[in-house]
Amino acid sequence: RKIAVCCDAGMGSSAMSAQALKKKIKAAGLPIEVTNYAIARIPNDVDLIITHEKLTGTAKAAQPGKQHLSISNYMKAPEYDELTEALIKVELAGNRKAAPAPAPQPQQPEESLARRRTAGGRMVDLRTIDKIMFVCDAGMGSSAMGAVVLQNMLEANGLANIRVAHCKIVEIPADSRYIVCPKEFAVQIADCMPDSRIIAIDNIMDAPEYKQITEEFLQARVNSNILTGESDDYHGGVLIKKNIRTNLPSVTKEEAIRAIGNALVETGYVTEKYVDGMIAKEDVFNTAIGNSLAIPHGIESVIGEIRNSGLAIFTYPDGIDWGEGETVKLVIAVASAGDSHVETLGKIAGACESEEAVEDILKMSVDEIYDLFA
Known part of the structure; x- marks a missing residue:
């Protein structure tokens, strides 16, 4: 259902290569999503990960449970023709069980680079947030340690302006709009903080969601600069x-x-x-x-x-x-x-x-x- 073409940064080579594969997949009429990511930010819903042969080892270490395909050249990839043909055969053979049509859902507002969905389904603008609350039941050991790990990652990526604080569930500040918590408390916190974005994690010390959080704020920062013209030299537009x-x-x-x-x-x-x-x-x-x-x-x-x-x-x-x-x-x-x-x-x-x-x-x-x- 979803293919990710990946490189270390997720910008140039993987983005162009993904566009080339997407064109072939679309021409074949296959209902498969093709996108690109940095290896460190590959989401869990990806089925097949494509990387240059020099990066496949890194990708497998990051995502050991996924299918991987190595290519020798991001622009000249004969493997894409072979992959497309194989996917067509699978489609024609009907190897995938037809899933029942999902029940109609109320239309939700769409997320963007700067606006993310809250627990209650509304949107919060990350450009206006300068504090993240790390919450657990006691508000001491685990949340304090997690806050330090996340703070260090944000600072390492140039986001030192965002402060990570910690507290226990019963003391969450009313103005908190971005909350990180262990998964077992996510539903409880969502019920009392519907206007906050809530990121639930499994591993306090090494949560992959920390990278997701960092990416969200980096994207919001770039989007904010585009909208406000932060640099006096900025002329507008991706290409001038x-x-x-x-x-x-x-x-x-x-x-x-x-x-x-x-x-x-x-x-x-x-x-x-x-x-x-x-x-x-x-x-x-x-x-x-x-x-x-x-x-x-x-x-x-x-x-x-x-x-x-x-x-x-x-x-x-x-x-x-x-x-x-x-x-x-x-x-x-x-x-x-x-x-x-x-x-x-x-x-x-x-x-x-x-x-x-x-x-x-x-x-x-x-x-x-x-x-x-x-």
Whole structure:
């Protein structure tokens, strides 16, 4: 029912690869959801996890009970054709039991990057929250320890402005709008705090939900910056013409990454620390993904340095040595902690399906590239 294409950061390569697979799945008429995630944030409802062969070991360690598929190239993945054919056969064979139609449900408001559902089904805007309450029955040992673990994770991701406090159930402050608690108390707390978002956990010291909480607040932060124009240099939109530069002379890989990263800095999308994270990313995983295309982006630890989701596109007709035998002519930098860039990456994935298609892009003007992708 659900396939996740994953990489370490969940931004560039996995997002584009997911769009390519989604196109094949949709063309085959299969009722299967395809999306992308960072390996550390794969949700439990995913059935099949797809990763580059260099990352499959990490993905299996993170999700040992799931099905895994390794691919050798995020853009050129013959495994996708084989997978689609196999899924079609399963569909035609009727191996899946038909589930009864669900009873109609009252329409619920939709969640967004900044607005999340409360226990009572309403929405709470995470952009307005600066305190999380960690609650247990006694409000001492376990909740205090959990609060410290969560606080440390938030601070490590640039969210030190959000304070994590702890208390016992009977002393929850009336203004608490984001609550973390052991699962055995979730129903009780939901009954008395219907306007709060409640995250229930099993393991106080190592709850995977802590990553979910961090991701939610990171996404809300990026969304808030987009809405408010936090940076004076921010020009609006995921892709702007100022961040498209063509026919550049060949440089080294690091020079190219710093140049395109600095373009995002100068236009208010990221901080300089994010650019350092883009360089560090290449030590972990080469961002060249085939067809003369590279998608440099920051490592997961610098997601908090993103001010606004954005892309930048630079072309180098004579090519750049990107290492591991890869020559890159089209460089697309990605900065996103949410989903606002995915539609544009989908267009890029469709337009870069072959070397010939990339060569055509190299001949385009700034206006033509903008019209193609924006």
